[in-house]
Amino acid sequence: MTIARTSSGGAPTRGRRPGRSTGDDRELAILGTAERLLAERAFADISIDDLARGAGISRPTFYFYFRSKDAVLLTLLDWVIEEADAAAGDVLDRLAEDPRARWRELIGRFHATFGGHRAVVLACAQVRGTNAEVRRLWAAVLERWVHAVETAIEGERRRGAAPDGLPARDLAIALNSMNERVWYATFAGDGPAVAERDVVDVLLEVWLTAIYRTTCPPPA
Amino acid sequence: MTIARTSSGGAPTRGRRPGRSTGDDRELAILGTAERLLAERAFADISIDDLARGAGISRPTFYFYFRSKDAVLLTLLDWVIEEADAAAGDVLDRLAEDPRARWRELIGRFHATFGGHRAVVLACAQVRGTNAEVRRLWAAVLERWVHAVETAIEGERRRGAAPDGLPARDLAIALNSMNERVWYATFAGDGPAVAERDVVDVLLEVWLTAIYRTTCPPPA
DNA sequence: GATCTCATTCGACAGGGTGTTGACTGGCGT
DNA sequence: ACGCCAGTCAACACCCTGTCGAATGAGATC
Numbered sequence: 334m335t336i337a338r339t340s341s342g343g344a345p346t347r348g349r350r351p352g353r354s355t356g357d358d359r360e361l362a363i364l365g366t367a368e369r370l371l372a373e374r375a376f377a378d379i380s381i382d383d384l385a386r387g388a389g390i391s392r393p394t395f396y397f398y399f400r401s402k403d404a405v406l407l408t409l410l411d412w413v414i415e416e417a418d419a420a421a422g423d424v425l426d427r428l429a430e431d432p433r434a435r436w437r438e439l440i441g442r443f444h445a446t447f448g449g450h451r452a453v454v455l456a457c458a459q460v461r462g463t464n465a466e467v468r469r470l471w472a473a474v475l476e477r478w479v480h481a482v483e484t485a486i487e488g489e490r491r492r493g494a495a496p497d498g499l500p501a502r503d504l505a506i507a508l509n510s511m512n513e514r515v516w517y518a519t520f521a522g523d524g525p526a527v528a529e530r531d532v533v534d535v536l537l538e539v540w541l542t543a544i545y546r547t548t549c550p551p552p553a
Numbered sequence: 554m555t556i557a558r559t560s561s562g563g564a565p566t567r568g569r570r571p572g573r574s575t576g577d578d579r580e581l582a583i584l585g586t587a588e589r590l591l592a593e594r595a596f597a598d599i600s601i602d603d604l605a606r607g608a609g610i611s612r613p614t615f616y617f618y619f620r621s622k623d624a625v626l627l628t629l630l631d632w633v634i635e636e637a638d639a640a641a642g643d644v645l646d647r648l649a650e651d652p653r654a655r656w657r658e659l660i661g662r663f664h665a666t667f668g669g670h671r672a673v674v675l676a677c678a679q680v681r682g683t684n685a686e687v688r689r690l691w692a693a694v695l696e697r698w699v700h701a702v703e704t705a706i707e708g709e710r711r712r713g714a715a716p717d718g719l720p721a722r723d724l725a726i727a728l729n730s731m732n733e734r735v736w737y738a739t740f741a742g743d744g745p746a747v748a749e750r751d752v753v754d755v756l757l758e759v760w761l762t763a764i765y766r767t768t769c770p771p772p773a
Numbered sequence: 774g775a776t777c778t779c780a781t782t783c784g785a786c787a788g789g790g791t792g793t794t795g796a797c798t799g800g801c802g803t
Numbered sequence: 804a805c806g807c808c809a810g811t812c813a814a815c816a817c818c819c820t821g822t823c824g825a826a827t828g829a830g831a832t833c
Contacts (some may be wrong), residue, residue, distance in 0.1 A: 392811095499754075612783085
C-alpha cells in the first residue's frame with residue numbers, strides 16, 4: 334500500500350496569497366532563503382526582515398507572499414512530507430517477501446529523507462509547540478503513517494508471522510513516536526543520541542522485537 | 554541503584570538573585586502563577602507582565618527575582634525532575650526480583666510524576682527547541698536516566714535473563730526517547746496518541762520485548 | 774530618635790520584532 | 804491616452820523585553 338494521502342489536501346499553495354504568477358521567483362527566493370538560514374541558526378532567531386532581505390525584497394512585501402514566518406516553514410514541511418511519502422512508496426505492501434529487509438527499507442528511506450532536510454525537520458519540531466498549524470499538519474501526517482504501520486502489523490499477524498499482543502494501533506504509535514524522537518536527537522545532536530551511522534539499525538531492532546519478538550521474522 | 558544526581562548541582566536556586574529571604578513568598582507567587590497560567594494557555598502566550606501581575610508585583614520587580622520567563626520554567630522543571638528521581642528510587646536495583654513488575658513500577662512512577670505536572674512538562678517540551686538552558690538541563694537529566702537503564706540492561710544480560718543484541722546504551726536511548734515522545738502525545742492530546750489509561754502497559758510491552766525478546770522475563 | 778544601609782520596588786525609557794495602511798510604480802489591455 | 808491592478812515599500816501603531824535610576828521603607832548603628 335502506498336501510504337494514502339487522502340486528508341491533507343492540495344498542499345503546495347498553503348499560506349500563499351491567491352495571486353498572479355509573476356512573483357513566483359520571489360516566493361521561491363523566500364523559501365530558499367529560509368532553508369539556507371535554517372541551516373545556520375534557529376528558526377526563532379530568523380526574523381521576517383532576514384527572510385525578506387535574503388529574497389531581495391522589503392518586509393512589507395514579504396507579507397504579500399506569505400501570511401507569516403510560520404507559513405514559510407509550513408510550505409517547506411509540505412515538501413519534505415511529500416518527499417517522504419514518495420520515498421516510502423509501497424514498501425509495506427511487500428513486507429511478506431522479506432520482513433526484515435522491507436522494514437529496514439522503510440525506516441532507511443525515512444531516515445534519508447529527514448536527514449536530507451534536517452534543518453527543516455528540526456525547525457518544525459521546535460515550532461510545533463507554539464504553532465497550531467504545524468502541529469495540525471504534523472498530526473495529520475503522523476496519523477497516516479501510524480495507520481499504514483498498524484495495517485501492516487495486522488497483516489503480519491494474520492499470516493502468522495507476528496504474534497498477537499498490544500493493539501496494533503498502540504504499537505504503531507509507540508514505534509513511530511520512538512523514531513521521531515530518536516531522529517530528532519540524532520540530528521539535533523544535543524543530549525543522548527544514537528550515532529547517525531547506527532540509528533536505522535537500532536530503530537529496526539526495536540521494531541522487529543516489538544512486532545515479531547524476534548529479529549529474524551520469517552518470509553512468506 | 555538510586556539514579557545518580559551527580560552533575561546537575563544545587564538546583565532550587567537557579568535564576569534567583571543571591572538575596573535576602575523576605576521576598577521568598579513573592580518568588581513562590583511567581584512560580585505558582587506560572588504553573589497556574591500554564592494549565593490554561595501555552596508558555597509562549599504568557600508574558601512576563603502576566604506573571605508579575607499574577608504575583609502582585611510590577612514587571613521590573615519580576616526581574617529582581619528571575620532573570621527571564623524561561624528561568625521560571627527552569628525552576629519548575631527542576632522540581633519535577635527532583636520528584637521523578639525520588640519516585641524512581643532504587644527500583645532498578647531490584648530488577649531481578651521480578652523484572653516485569655519492576656520495569657512496570659519504574660515506568661508507572663515516571664508516568665505518575667509527569668502526569669501530575671503535565672503543564673510544566675508540556676511547556677518544557679515546547680521551549681526546548683528555543684531555549685538552550687532548558688535543552689541543556691533536559692539533556693543532562695536524560696543522560697542520567699539513559700545511563701541508569703543502560704546499566705540495568707547490562708545487568709540483566711549478565712545474569713542471563715536478557716539476550717545480547719544492540720549496544721545497551723543505544724537501546725536505552727531508544728526506549729527512553731520513545732517514552733518521552735509517547736507521553737508528550739498522550740498529555741498534549743494532539744495527533745495520534747495512546748490513551749492515558751493504557752500508556753504504561755503499552756510502553757512496558759515494548760521495553761520488555763526489546764530488552765528480553767519476551768513479555769515474561771524470568772526472575773532470579 | 775537620628776541616621777545609614779541596603780533589599781526591594783516601580784515609572785519611564787530604549788530597542789527590536791510584528792503586522793497594517795496608504796501611497797507609489799510600471800506593465801498591459803482598451 | 805487612460806485605467807486597472809499586481810507588486811512594492813516608507814511610515815506607523817503596537818506589543819513585549821530588558822534596563823536604569825530614582826523612590827521607599829525596615830532594620831542596624833550610633
